[in-house]
Amino acid sequence: QVQLVESGGGLVQAGGSLRLSCVASGSTAGIDAMGWYRQAPGKQRDLVAGISSTGMTNYAASVKGRFTISRDNAKNTVYLQMNSLRPEDTAVYYCKADVYYWGKGTLVTVSS
Numbered sequence: 001q002v003q004l005v006e007s008g009g010g011l012v013q014a015g016g017s018l019r020l021s022c023v024a025s026g027s028t029a030g031i032d033a034m035g036w037y038r039q040a041p042g043k044q045r046d047l048v049a050g051i052s053s054t055g056m057t058n059y060a061a062s063v064k065g066r067f068t069i070s071r072d073n074a075k076n077t078v079y080l081q082m083n084s085l086r087p088e089d090t091a092v093y094y095c096k097a098d099v100y101y102w103g104k105g106t107l108v109t110v111s112s
Helices: none
Strands: 002-007 010-013 018-026 034-039 046-051 057-059 067-072 077-082 091-097 106-111
Touching: 002 091, 018 034, 018 091, 018 106, 034 067, 034 077, 046 067, 046 077, 057 067
Parallel strands: 010 106
Antiparallel strands: 002 018, 018 077, 034 046, 034 091, 046 057, 067 077, 091 106
Protein backbone atom coordinates (compact mmCIF):
# COMPACT_ATOMS: atom_id res chain seq x y z
CA GLN A 1 0.00 0.00 0.00
CA VAL A 2 1.03 3.55 -0.75
CA GLN A 3 -0.20 6.72 0.85
CA LEU A 4 0.13 10.09 -0.88
CA VAL A 5 -0.18 13.42 0.87
CA GLU A 6 -0.26 16.68 -1.06
CA SER A 7 0.53 20.10 0.31
CA GLY A 8 1.24 23.60 -0.90
CA GLY A 9 -2.11 24.67 -2.26
CA GLY A 10 -3.63 27.99 -1.44
CA LEU A 11 -4.88 31.30 -2.76
CA VAL A 12 -2.68 33.24 -5.13
CA GLN A 13 -3.17 36.15 -7.49
CA ALA A 14 -2.94 35.73 -11.23
CA GLY A 15 0.67 35.79 -12.31
CA GLY A 16 1.87 34.38 -9.02
CA SER A 17 3.50 31.08 -8.17
CA LEU A 18 2.92 28.07 -5.96
CA ARG A 19 4.89 24.92 -5.32
CA LEU A 20 2.98 21.74 -4.60
CA SER A 21 4.52 18.76 -2.86
CA CYS A 22 3.44 15.15 -2.71
CA VAL A 23 5.04 12.80 -0.21
CA ALA A 24 4.64 9.07 -0.71
CA SER A 25 4.84 6.64 2.17
CA GLY A 26 4.28 2.95 2.72
CA SER A 27 5.39 0.46 0.08
CA THR A 28 7.11 3.00 -2.12
CA ALA A 29 9.83 0.80 -3.62
CA GLY A 30 7.67 -0.26 -6.55
CA ILE A 31 6.51 3.19 -7.60
CA ASP A 32 7.41 4.09 -11.15
CA ALA A 33 5.52 6.96 -12.71
CA MET A 34 4.00 9.75 -10.69
CA GLY A 35 1.95 12.69 -11.74
CA TRP A 36 -0.28 15.60 -10.94
CA TYR A 37 -3.90 15.82 -12.02
CA ARG A 38 -6.44 18.53 -11.46
CA GLN A 39 -10.19 18.77 -11.34
CA ALA A 40 -12.23 21.93 -11.49
CA PRO A 41 -15.91 22.03 -10.50
CA GLY A 42 -18.08 20.39 -13.14
CA LYS A 43 -15.12 19.09 -15.10
CA GLN A 44 -13.26 15.82 -15.37
CA ARG A 45 -9.97 15.09 -13.70
CA ASP A 46 -7.18 15.62 -16.20
CA LEU A 47 -3.45 15.09 -16.28
CA VAL A 48 -1.38 18.18 -15.59
CA ALA A 49 2.10 16.69 -15.56
CA GLY A 50 3.72 13.30 -15.26
CA ILE A 51 7.21 12.08 -14.49
CA SER A 52 8.76 8.64 -14.81
CA SER A 53 11.24 7.01 -12.47
CA THR A 54 14.01 8.11 -14.83
CA GLY A 55 12.91 11.72 -14.98
CA MET A 56 11.03 11.77 -18.28
CA THR A 57 8.27 14.35 -18.11
CA ASN A 58 5.13 15.25 -19.97
CA TYR A 59 2.73 18.15 -19.60
CA ALA A 60 -0.71 19.19 -20.58
CA ALA A 61 -0.58 21.78 -23.34
CA SER A 62 -2.29 24.33 -21.12
CA VAL A 63 0.53 24.30 -18.56
CA LYS A 64 3.59 23.61 -20.69
CA GLY A 65 6.18 26.31 -20.17
CA ARG A 66 4.59 27.47 -16.92
CA PHE A 67 4.65 24.37 -14.70
CA THR A 68 7.56 22.08 -13.89
CA ILE A 69 7.30 18.63 -12.35
CA SER A 70 10.24 17.13 -10.50
CA ARG A 71 10.91 14.36 -8.04
CA ASP A 72 13.28 13.48 -5.26
CA ASN A 73 13.37 9.71 -5.10
CA ALA A 74 15.35 9.65 -1.88
CA LYS A 75 12.55 11.57 -0.20
CA ASN A 76 9.74 9.86 -2.10
CA THR A 77 8.49 13.29 -3.01
CA VAL A 78 7.15 14.81 -6.21
CA TYR A 79 6.86 18.54 -6.76
CA LEU A 80 4.90 20.76 -9.08
CA GLN A 81 6.28 24.25 -9.50
CA MET A 82 3.53 26.45 -10.89
CA ASN A 83 4.44 29.84 -12.30
CA SER A 84 2.44 32.49 -14.15
CA LEU A 85 -0.75 31.15 -12.65
CA ARG A 86 -4.05 31.97 -14.30
CA PRO A 87 -7.60 31.87 -12.96
CA GLU A 88 -8.30 28.87 -15.16
CA ASP A 89 -5.68 26.95 -13.19
CA THR A 90 -8.05 26.98 -10.22
CA ALA A 91 -8.77 23.37 -9.27
CA VAL A 92 -8.13 20.66 -6.76
CA TYR A 93 -4.75 19.18 -7.58
CA TYR A 94 -4.23 15.47 -6.95
CA CYS A 95 -1.05 13.47 -6.75
CA LYS A 96 -1.02 10.05 -8.40
CA ALA A 97 1.43 7.17 -8.22
CA ASP A 98 1.32 4.52 -10.93
CA VAL A 99 -2.29 3.55 -11.69
CA TYR A 100 -3.37 2.65 -8.18
CA TYR A 101 -2.76 5.43 -5.73
CA TRP A 102 -4.24 8.87 -5.28
CA GLY A 103 -3.82 11.59 -2.73
CA LYS A 104 -6.75 13.49 -1.29
CA GLY A 105 -5.95 16.66 -3.18
CA THR A 106 -4.93 20.20 -2.41
CA LEU A 107 -6.92 23.22 -3.52
CA VAL A 108 -5.33 25.87 -5.69
CA THR A 109 -7.31 29.06 -6.18
CA VAL A 110 -6.05 31.75 -8.55
CA SER A 111 -7.78 35.09 -8.27
CA SER A 112 -8.02 37.69 -11.01
